[in-house]
Amino acid sequence: MSDAIKATGLTKRFGSFTAVDHISFTVAEGEIFGFLGANGAGKTTAMRILSGLSKPTEGDALVAGLDVKRDSERIKKTIGYMSQKFALYDDLTVRENIKLYAGIYGVPRALIRPRTDELLARLGFLAEGDARVSSLPLGWKQKLAFSVSVFHDPKVVFLDEPTGGVDPAARRQFWELIYEVVDRGITVFVTTHYMDEAEYCDRVSIMVDGRIAALDRPSELKAAYGEPTMDGVFRSIARSAKRKGD
């Protein structure tokens, strides 16, 4: 098994509306895959299917070798997920949050404590272990939320706009953390509205109206569209969209 994700003709309809329209792609193990698209292009729907939260109407997808139709419960345990909108419990301390997630994902009890210490040391958060998450700056919260999402060593981690609203320096530190987990062999599937972050991905796909309109390495896309930046590539592709909004 060398593909972390393999989608074949993946389709999701809501009534007469086709949110995801026969998308096919593969993500290699250890790859950083950027999943881009305008609001309403179908990214969230596709991501929900791949993370086992929703079933496709048609087509297939394997995530870490598991079928999204039959093995959705096992998929949920095999992946990590982090979103900008919901990350950690504000009223729990840093350590309590880690313990809660580690427990949910079945990390053996004996391992939780030493791994937590090691993680906090690596992040430079040792002094904040017993602080409530609500008291941390947003940039720290995001870093912690990301670290928690990979605490159980998932095969694939899904990041849904992980850096929205974070200050520019913290946004870059966040990407340095992403590179570290890739070195651990974890595959990263990430959505973002920051086009400079698209450049940090090994490959990106750009969704338009439920379909994948382009998929390649950033350098190849820029060459193919004759644009100097990914922002330019995104604009020229997204302009063809017929659907509007979310």
Added chain:
Amino acid sequence: MAARASAPRKGSSPVETDKSARVSEKGAVVAEALCRSYGAVKALKGISFAARPGEIFGIIGPDGAGKTTLFRILATLLVQDSGSASVAGLDTVREYRKIRTLVGYMPGRFSLYQDLTVRENLDFFASVFGTTVESNRALVEDIYAQIEPFENRRAGALSGGMKQKLALCCALIHKPEVLFLDEPTTGVDPVSRREFWDMLARLRLAGLCVLVSTPYMDEASLCDRVAFMKDGRFLALETPGTIASRFEGELFSVRGASTSRLLGELRAVPGVVSCYAFGESNHVTAARGSHTAESLAAALLGSGHRAVAVERIEPGMEDCFMNLAGRDAP
């Protein structure tokens, strides 16, 4: 400290006269040393500025900078602990009722009536302000034209981009003099964001004073003046061009085979103040006069990189923000 604070206040310095002239101007927004805390958290630590009519005044900063607190005070929804603010020459505390008829406010969170249709929402906001959609249609015409096909759809069932347009229409329907837009483009894709800014440019031509906040640094360059905000304070308040000219140090773009490996090595080069990934290149700030493109390249080639492309570049808004925020750091 006492001397610094009192010097400009006493007497009739030209600065003071200029300010009082602006205060009475129609559609202006003035803040003087605004402070506001929530318990132990100091959300605003002395904010002062004057925004003019026909100006797009951008407040650019990350989450937690204090942007929303500032908007809520200016929109008369929150009272400051100290300092003062006026909108169209009216005091935000004493004359809040009058101000509310003169401003349009679009909060960061969608706050229209989800169970009313597009048209019903618009009619409702018009009637609250004692006017009708028809009499003010001209101002919202090009925005409303885009949502008109969905006039009978409930607001809750609109897409994100459409909700944003409806909210802007509702904030404009009573022909306000001042428009407060709190993060109108957060979470919106780059193409829709650009469309939204095009709409703002047209409103400016109509003479409105537009105060807009955003976490997206690239939007700073679309404002007439920008305030970079962090931790309750303005790091800078200038035109985008002036902010760029105040960049401290010299900026280089460095490209090589491995962006992430370069990052660590660049940080170790003497004279390098900071280094951040920027898309497919690294942006390196070196102390003024410490490096040329050639000397940086030589330093890297010495540590085993085979091909690096180093180029002197002009800073963008995001470079400027990090430069200012870094200087500000304790």
